[in-house]
Amino acid sequence: MPSQRTLTLALVASVALNLFVIGAVVGVVVLGHRMREAVGGANRPRQPLWSAADTLPPEHQRAYRQLLRGQAGPVGGQMRQARQARRDAWGDLGAEPLNGPAVSRRLAEARALEMTARGGVEDRIVAFAATLPPAERADLAKGLALSGPGGRGPRERRQP
Structure with a gap:
């Protein structure tokens, strides 16, 4: 059976990995939104x-x-x-x-x-x-x- 220290390290590593994944997803969403606006989202010139x-x-x-x-x-x-x-x-x-x-x-x-x-x-x-x-x-x-x-x-x- 794993020791208490091993379980704690695994938990901390899991939390860090989850935070990294969540941050990456949020970053992609924000970057995509900004790029869409820059390319012509709401400010796109009309016909x-x-x-x-x-x-x-x-x-x-x-x-x-x-x-x-x-x-x-x-x-x-x-x-x-x-x-x-x-x-x-x-x-x-x-x-x-x-x-x-x-x-x-x-x-x-x-x-x-x-x-x-x-x-x-x-x-x-x-x-x-x-x-x-x-x-x-x-x-x-x-x-x-x-x-x-x-x-x-x-x-x-x-x-x-």
Whole structure:
């Protein structure tokens, strides 16, 4: 039978090991939380079109964002089709014999799907903007100009 001293040492070692394991788990959880925030948790910049209405009054922000939410389903479906068409085209690029015109045609179809989706959203935004007072329409136009290709992203816009 083990001595009292051996049992005490085993108990102390067990407690120390358990504390080490608990500390490691807590450390991983805290580190994961901090990394998620740093990478873009709560402070992640929103989508450019979404941020374009930041300067509008709250009721117009809600209406604008509701419009974008309403477009998410149809646009998402078209964008998924475009991505699939592009993946299929790139897959065909490695086939033997290569049918370059067919690959190019599929890529053109993918681009056309993307443009159709984007065009639908843009047309809805134009119709929405037509309902705004001139000053608010100008603010929305400024936000949209900054959010598009060649514009500055939402993070850069906030800086003077």
